[in-house]
Amino acid sequence: MKELIKMQGLEKMYVNGDIEVHALKDINLVVNAGEFISIMGPSGSGKSTLMNILGCLDRPSQGRYFLEDIDISEQSDNELSFIRNQKIGFVFQSFNLIPRTNALKNVELPMVYGKIPTAQRNARALALLENVGLADRYMHMPNELSGGQKQRVAIARALANNPPIILADEPTGNLDSKSSVEIMQIFTKLNREKGTTVIIVTHEPDIAEFTDRIISFKDGIVVEDRLTEVGKAPKKEAY
Amino acid sequence: MLLLENIKLAISAIKANKMRSFLTMLGIIIGISSVIAISSIGASAQGAVSKEFESFGGGYMYLSVNWQQTEEVTQDMLFSVDDIDALKARFPEALRYTAPYAYAKSDVKVGRTEAELSIMGVAADYNKFSTNIDILHGRMINKRDVEGARDNVVIPREAADKLFGKEDVIGETIAATIMGNPVDLTVVGVYQIPASIFTQLDTSSSYSCYMPYSAISRSDELFSYIEIFADDNKSIEEQGNAFASYMQRYKDVPENTYTYESAEQQLSQINTVLGYLSLAIGAIAAISLLVGGIGIMNIMLVSVTERTREIGIRKSLGARTNDILTQFLIEAMILAVIGGALGTAIGIGIAAIGATLVGVDIVLNISSILIAVVFSAAVGLFFGLFPARKAAKMDPIEALRYE
Ligand SMILES: Nc1ncnc2c1ncn2[C@@H]1O[C@H](COP(=O)(O)OP(=O)(O)O)[C@@H](O)[C@H]1O
Ligand SMILES: [Mg+2]
Numbered sequence: 157m158k159e160l161i162k163m164q165g166l167e168k169m170y171v172n173g174d175i176e177v178h179a180l181k182d183i184n185l186v187v188n189a190g191e192f193i194s195i196m197g198p199s200g201s202g203k204s205t206l207m208n209i210l211g212c213l214d215r216p217s218q219g220r221y222f223l224e225d226i227d228i229s230e231q232s233d234n235e236l237s238f239i240r241n242q243k244i245g246f247v248f249q250s251f252n253l254i255p256r257t258n259a260l261k262n263v264e265l266p267m268v269y270g271k272i273p274t275a276q277r278n279a280r281a282l283a284l285l286e287n288v289g290l291a292d293r294y295m296h297m298p299n300e301l302s303g304g305q306k307q308r309v310a311i312a313r314a315l316a317n318n319p320p321i322i323l324a325d326e327p328t329g330n331l332d333s334k335s336s337v338e339i340m341q342i343f344t345k346l347n348r349e350k351g352t353t354v355i356i357v358t359h360e361p362d363i364a365e366f367t368d369r370i371i372s373f374k375d376g377i378v379v380e381d382r383l384t385e386v387g388k389a390p391k392k393e394a395y
Numbered sequence: 396m397l398l399l400e401n402i403k404l405a406i407s408a409i410k411a412n413k414m415r416s417f418l419t420m421l422g423i424i425i426g427i428s429s430v431i432a433i434s435s436i437g438a439s440a441q442g443a444v445s446k447e448f449e450s451f452g453g454g455y456m457y458l459s460v461n462w463q464q465t466e467e468v469t470q471d472m473l474f475s476v477d478d479i480d481a482l483k484a485r486f487p488e489a490l491r492y493t494a495p496y497a498y499a500k501s502d503v504k505v506g507r508t509e510a511e512l513s514i515m516g517v518a519a520d521y522n523k524f525s526t527n528i529d530i531l532h533g534r535m536i537n538k539r540d541v542e543g544a545r546d547n548v549v550i551p552r553e554a555a556d557k558l559f560g561k562e563d564v565i566g567e568t569i570a571a572t573i574m575g576n577p578v579d580l581t582v583v584g585v586y587q588i589p590a591s592i593f594t595q596l597d598t599s600s601s602y603s604c605y606m607p608y609s610a611i612s613r614s615d616e617l618f619s620y621i622e623i624f625a626d627d628n629k630s631i632e633e634q635g636n637a638f639a640s641y642m643q644r645y646k647d648v649p650e651n652t653y654t655y656e657s658a659e660q661q662l663s664q665i666n667t668v669l670g671y672l673s674l675a676i677g678a679i680a681a682i683s684l685l686v687g688g689i690g691i692m693n694i695m696l697v698s699v700t701e702r703t704r705e706i707g708i709r710k711s712l713g714a715r716t717n718d719i720l721t722q723f724l725i726e727a728m729i730l731a732v733i734g735g736a737l738g739t740a741i742g743i744g745i746a747a748i749g750a751t752l753v754g755v756d757i758v759l760n761i762s763s764i765l766i767a768v769v770f771s772a773a774v775g776l777f778f779g780l781f782p783a784r785k786a787a788k789m790d791p792i793e794a795l796r797y798e
Contacts, residue, residue: 213711213791234715241713252708252795256411268400269713313712 159225160320160353161187161210166219168205168376179205181376183219189320192347192387193355194364197373203357206373207325210355211244212236224320241269245314247324251306253298259285259309260294266316277316284312288342304335311342315352322346324356328363340366398725405726408698409733416730419694423734423774424741426683427767431742433676434763436749441669443755448658453627454491455525456657458638459620464651472648473617482621485641489626489634494518496620497608500601501571503580505558511601512554512571516608522586524624528605533565533584536607540583544609546573549584554602573611580606623655631657684770687734688778695727695782706786707794720787727779728772735771739764 168180179202187193195203208214209221212228221228223243231239245266246252253262260281267277285294288308298306307327314322322343328336344366346352356367364370368387372380409416460468474495483490497516502509519538522528528535531552540547548569555564568579588603612618625634635655642653699706706719743759750757 208792211711213795234717237710237713237715237718240711246711248795252704252711254705254708256407265709266712268397269709269715269718271397317713 158189159186160189160191160223161185162220162222164220164222166209166216166221168202168209168214169217179376180209180216183378185371185378187353187355189353190347190351191353191355191369192344192367193353193369193371194367194384195355195357195371195373196359196361196364197379201373202376203373204325205376207323207355207357210321211246211323212239237269241266242317243319243321245311245316245319245322247307247310247314247322247327249326249329251298251303251310251330253306253309253313255298258295258297259290259301259312262298262309263313263316266313270317272317281312281316284315285309287315288312302335303331304338307331307335307339308342311339315346320353322352322354324354326357326359328358328360336360336363398721401722401725402729404722405729408726409730412698415694416733419690419730420687420734420737422683422687422690423731423771424687424738426680426687427735427738427771428740428742428745429683430676430680431739431760431764431767432745432749434673434760435743435746435757437669437672437676438758438760439746439750439755440753441666442758443753444665445662448662454625454631454634455623456625456631456635456655457496457620457622458635458642458653458655461651461654464654465649468619470617471646472652473619474621474642475617476614478642478646479618479621481645482638482642485645486634486638489629489637490623491626492518492521492524492622492624494521494608494622495612495616495618496622497612497616497618499573499606499611501573503558503569503571505567505569508558510554510557512548512550512569512604513601514548514573514604514606514611516611517605518608521605527588528586529588531585531587532563533582535584535586536605541607541609544607544614546578546580546610547583547606548580549586549605550582551602551604552585552587554604555582555585557602574613631659680767680770684774687731687771688774691727691730691775692778692782694730695723695779696785698726699723699782699786702786703789703794703797706789707791707797710789710791711795716787719789720783723783723786724776724779727783728775731771731775731779732768735768738771739767742767 163183163185166180166183166185167178170177170179183206195206197203205214209216212223212231215229223239226239228236228239253259254265260278263281263284264277267280272280282291282294285291288311290305290308290312293301293305298309301309311322324343327343328339331339340363343354343356347354354367356363358364365384365386367384369381369383371378460472462468465472476495479493479495483493494517499514499516501512501514503512517536519541520535522530522535530549533549535549536547539545550564552562555562558564558569559567562585564582564585567582569582571578571580623638625631625638635657639653639655640650643650709719746759747757
């Protein structure tokens with residue numbers, strides 16, 4: 157099985173004047189292509205910090221992070237932008253759609269930065285919206301969509317450049333349980349059918365049960381790393 | 396990121412805050428429109444003035460005592476009719492027309508209608524040299540009028556209308572007072588002046604008329620000016636200097652006693668003044684564009700702060716530092732260019748209204764319009780740079796966390 161993510165002795169410190177926060181301590185983590193993972197842990201335990209580093213939005217203070225064998229700590233800002241654009245799809249708790257910009261344009265955005273020609277990205281954005289069941293809403297502005305719909309647009313956008321990894325920091329945190337289940341079903345389908353690696357952060361155990369593997373954090377340290385019931389099931393191995 | 400995409404984005408951002416964008420542009424609009432208006436009016440005025448000077452007729456100048464250079468002007472420095480004849484005899488070819496400067500003003504009355512005439516003394520066939528007299532009826536003052544010092548007058552159409560209620564008034568007489576003596580003037584011609592900037596601006600109520608210079612001056616009178624139409628194919632400067640130095644020798648007076656003024660000289664003086672004027676306008680333009688630019692910088696800083704989160708989102712989706720920089724730079728430039736274009740349109744409008752009011756043809760200063768638009772884009776670029784850099788350098792995580 158292909159190693160997609162590898163972290164070695166990774167540390168993250170935040171220094172704000174006199175105050176020093178050791179947000180991640182000696183993280184050693186391997187994620188294979190096609191995994192479906194939940195990251196859990198109390199608030200302030202370093203989950204978002206880890207996701208930001210995984211997503212190449214931030215750099216570790218120490219240690220190494222390899223993404224598809226690329227040493228991220230050696231990359232320039234522009235190279236990191238390119239990696240974010242091509243390899244990573246972000247889904248946020250607060251949706252983070254661009255305001256006053258319709259669903260279609262939001263989904264097109266990563267393709268704009270990826271320099272995909274207009275006609276092509278138009279067609280692809282429409283297809284992606286159709287996949288998340290929002291084909292009829294493509295002209296809607298973010299403020300005209302419900303939370304669940306916004307998150308589906310965000311997922312469509314995250315998939316725009318067909319990245320191998322989806323990173324979702326508390327994607328269901330602002331959603332009701334029905335929408336949460338819908339979102340998790342989309343992630344599951346994505347992971348099962350396309351083999352996309354999906355890593356989500358969640359507080360809710362029943363959301364975590366959708367995934368195959370749960371990594372638990374406490375005070376910046378991995379305290380538990382286990383397979384869920386779904387993850388133990390043999391069908392997973394077939395993939 | 397593609398340029399077109401950035402332009403679309405900028406326009407939608409500007410549209411999203413119409414009022415604010417408009418107020419931001421106002422500085423540029425006011426600056427550019429005043430520059431365009433004033434420079435167009437200036438160019439129109441310059442065009443009209445040159446046309447006016449051309450209408451004096453080629454080779455126009457007058458020879459006079461050099462009042463500035465001569466310490467004491469004595470009687471023997473002034474010109475007599477004989478002096479003028481001597482000058483004419485010396486330069487028979489070059490001097491196409493000469494007349495001493497004679498002028499009279501008279502209140503006249505025909506029946507119960509009163510008017511004021513400004514009478515200019517002329518030699519024969521003045522209208523053949525001066526191109527702004529159209530004889531409508533009768534004739535111009537001729538040689539026999541001058542030699543006989545006849546009390547004949549050529550009046551403008553408006554005066555004929557006012558005094559007699561009709562245009563063709565040849566042979567009518569007008570009771571006037573010339574040099575303190577009551578005289579009956581006989582109308583021998585009616586003329587009209589082609590419309591010009593000067594006739595439009597002329598608010599005086601008196602009518603410009605022409606009489607033989609000999610009829611409005613004594614035969615032994617001394618004059619300080621000689622009106623001349625010289626050879627317009629030769630240098631005005633050379634001819635003017637030749638006339639002046641000949642007169643100095645002839646009358647045995649010191650050098651630099653006489654000088655000449657030509658329409659050409661005056662035109663170039665006016666053009667110099669207009670040149671300073673455009674410099675001043677340039678300074679005003681620079682200041683207003685500076686103020687406009689600061690306005691743009693200010694609002695772009697506000698916009699960057701407001702859109703911090705958007706910047707974070709864009710970066711998380713793969714926007715490079717340069718993509719963000721270009722996005723905000725283009726937005727600032729488009730703000731400035733729209734302002735510049737609006738300003739240009741308003742400026743042209745004001746210039747057109749101004750030109751219509753003054754009655755001159757509008758001359759659009761195309762280069763100043765081009766400069767204005769290019770300049771406003773440059774202002775947008777310059778003042779947009781700081782806010783755009785601020786946006787581009789944002790840390791994606793901080794930006795995403797911004798509430
Ligand atoms: N930019 C920052 N500056 C200083 N401290 C930070 C910053 N970001 C996060 N932290 C701190 O790092 C720790 C981990 O935060 P975070 O990764 O957001 O936790 P979680 O997502 O698990 O709630 C917390 O103590 C938090 O206060
Ligand atoms: Mg968090």
